[in-house]
Amino acid sequence: MSGAQKFYITTAISYPNGVPHIGHAYEAIATDTLARFQRLDGREVYFLTGTDEHGQKMLQTARREGLTAQALADRNSARFREMVGVLGCSNDDFIRTSEPRHHASTKELWRRMVESGDIYKDSYAGWYSVRDEAYYQEGETELRPDGVRYGPQNTPVEWVEEESYFFRLSAYQERLLAHYEANPDFIGPDERRNEVVSFVKRGLKDLSMSRTTFDWGIPVPAGAGHVMYVWVDALTNYITGVGFPDETSPLWGFWPADLHIIGKDITRFHTVYWPAFLMSAGIPTPKRVFAHGFLFNRGEKMSKSVGNVIDPFSLVETYGLDQVRYFFLREVPFGQDGNYSHEAIVARVNADLANDLGNLAQRSLSMIAKNLEAKVPVLGALAPQDEAILAQADGLYEVARAAMNRQEIHVALGAIWTCVGDANRYFAGEAPWALKKTDPARMETVLYVTAEVIRQIAILAQPVMPASCNRLLDQLAVAADARSFAALGPAGRLVPGTPLPAPQGVFPRYVEETAA
Numbered sequence: 001m002s003g004a005q006k007f008y009i010t011t012a013i014s015y016p017n018g019v020p021h022i023g024h025a026y027e028a029i030a031t032d033t034l035a036r037f038q039r040l041d042g043r044e045v046y047f048l049t050g051t052d053e054h055g056q057k058m059l060q061t062a063r064r065e066g067l068t069a070q071a072l073a074d075r076n077s078a079r080f081r082e083m084v085g086v087l088g089c090s091n092d093d094f095i096r097t098s099e100p101r102h103h104a105s106t107k108e109l110w111r112r113m114v115e116s117g118d119i120y121k122d123s124y125a126g127w128y129s130v131r132d133e134a135y136y137q138e139g140e141t142e143l144r145p146d147g148v149r150y151g152p153q154n155t156p157v158e159w160v161e162e163e164s165y166f167f168r169l170s171a172y173q174e175r176l177l178a179h180y181e182a183n184p185d186f187i188g189p190d191e192r193r194n195e196v197v198s199f200v201k202r203g204l205k206d207l208s209m210s211r212t213t214f215d216w217g218i219p220v221p222a223g224a225g226h227v228m229y230v231w232v233d234a235l236t237n238y239i240t241g242v243g244f245p246d247e248t249s250p251l252w253g254f255w256p257a258d259l260h261i262i263g264k265d266i267t268r269f270h271t272v273y274w275p276a277f278l279m280s281a282g283i284p285t286p287k288r289v290f291a292h293g294f295l296f297n298r299g300e301k302m303s304k305s306v307g308n309v310i311d312p313f314s315l316v317e318t319y320g321l322d323q324v325r326y327f328f329l330r331e332v333p334f335g336q337d338g339n340y341s342h343e344a345i346v347a348r349v350n351a352d353l354a355n356d357l358g359n360l361a362q363r364s365l366s367m368i369a370k371n372l373e374a375k376v377p378v379l380g381a382l383a384p385q386d387e388a389i390l391a392q393a394d395g396l397y398e399v400a401r402a403a404m405n406r407q408e409i410h411v412a413l414g415a416i417w418t419c420v421g422d423a424n425r426y427f428a429g430e431a432p433w434a435l436k437k438t439d440p441a442r443m444e445t446v447l448y449v450t451a452e453v454i455r456q457i458a459i460l461a462q463p464v465m466p467a468s469c470n471r472l473l474d475q476l477a478v479a480a481d482a483r484s485f486a487a488l489g490p491a492g493r494l495v496p497g498t499p500l501p502a503p504q505g506v507f508p509r510y511v512e513e514t515a516a
């Protein structure tokens with residue numbers, strides 16, 4: 001792979017102050033899908049995820065639970081690591097910000113920002129949201145009738161007054177605006193980009209970069225009593241993960257990151273603070289930051305008090321891993337908010353997977369097993385309808401690739417499932433079961449064409465449903481080294497006469513458990 005183009009992709013790192021929820025799972029699944037797509041498309045991919053363990057929020061939760069912050073982080077970080085495993089994520093590393101490698105990296109970033117003259121000591125007085133781990137300007141907060149002041153993300157803010165190191169963010173306003181202008185793809189989707197541009201145009205204030213009232217964080221070098229503001233060290237995980245500050249590390253070749261996948265609530269940190277820190281430290285900025293939307297359970301925001309937090313582990317146990325992966329990526333346009341419910345998951349799984357793709361594969365492969373000695377059929381002369389469906393399948397790669405390169409995962413899946421639908425109509429229209437007696441050669445052609453379309457769909461849907469698609473490809477006797485995108489189109493056509501294993505259903509129907 002040494003000649004392959006590198007592709008570095010990351011998720012946000014989660015706060016392990018609680019157990020993982022569906023929002024975390026959604027981000028991991030989507031990022032894994034994007035990573036797998038690039039890998040199958042021939043890139044050398046590095047995929048990083050992990051946990052963000054410092055800060056006041058972690059410390060407060062730990063105190064409530066009677067634990068040290070480190071013990072809380074150890075316990076919950078393990079659960080996040082387990083989650084990405086259960087979700088089938090292909091991450092290359094799992095970073096924890098409490099690790100020594102990360103302390104070293106963050107201190108070096110800090111040192112470089114000091115060297116640039118961008119860090120100075122002053123005192124901070126203003127509003128802080130522990131839940132968001134964010135400083136807000138007075139105008140962004142609101143005193144509500146309940147007597148509590150809230151920040152823009154509906155979380156309580158508290159007044160903070162202490163000595164602090166500051167970062168000269170105000171000095172980066174013009175450079176950031178020029179950067180957004182010169183790199184129109186830096187922030188996606190466009191809606192988020194527009195928000196960030198207008199936020200920066202309103203003017204940037206210097207950023208408080210350290211705290212003195214608690215010590216659960218990375219100590220400021222030569223800054224007695226100060227620990228770094230948690231977002232400084234959180235963002236730095238992306239460079240620690242590829243070897244920083246050791247710029248001779250072979251992993252450092254992955255920087256700058258091609259893509260940071262994050263939720264929309266943390267866009268400001270990633271598209272304003274992060275590039276400014278990197279510019280100050282003389283490190284290249286990431287190529288793109290894409291913010292996905294929020295998931296809601298039947299339209300309500302998930303919260304422990306409402307009791308609608310869905311555990312990703314039980315979701316996978318109930319519906320199956322590939323079913324869960326498919327559902328979220330197909331149902332929710334990536335970049336927008338989305339809803340989920342039991343009914344919506346069951347409807348998708350049964351319609352798109354069990355009926356449309358599953359039945360098509362099962363029916364065509366069973367006919368091949370029964371009538372053609374379980375061998376890939378012989379392809380006769382092509383009728384226009386055969387050519388049309390093959391051309392549609394051959395064309396999917398370009399469509400999917402263009403969509404996936406813009407993180408429009410739902411658009412890629414939409415195109416693939418349009419082809420699944422058309423292949424079903426083709427199969428029903430050609431009625432190979434009726435051709436068995438009247439025109440067996442024509443039956444073979446129709447079965448060949450159907451199987452070949454399924455091959456391409458299975459290859460292209462692998463990033464979303466790795467295990468199921470691989471089982472489909474096993475049934476088509478597609479060699480392990482013929483499952484990348486290089487095998488799409490005419491280059492990888494099924495070879496007539498190849499023996500096939502006994503067909504087995506890959507996408508079971510979800511059947512409601514009826515009360516006894």
Ligand code: ME8
Nearest residue numbers: 012013014015023052234235262263264293294295
């Ligand atoms: O923000 N739907 O951590 P986090 C979709 N540690 N995505 C959601 C979601 C929901 N309901 N709730 C959260 C942090 N997310 C920081 C990140 S990165 C250097 C530091 C997303 O555990 C959220 O937007 O609160 C974020 O991208 C990720 O889950 C982790 O959230």
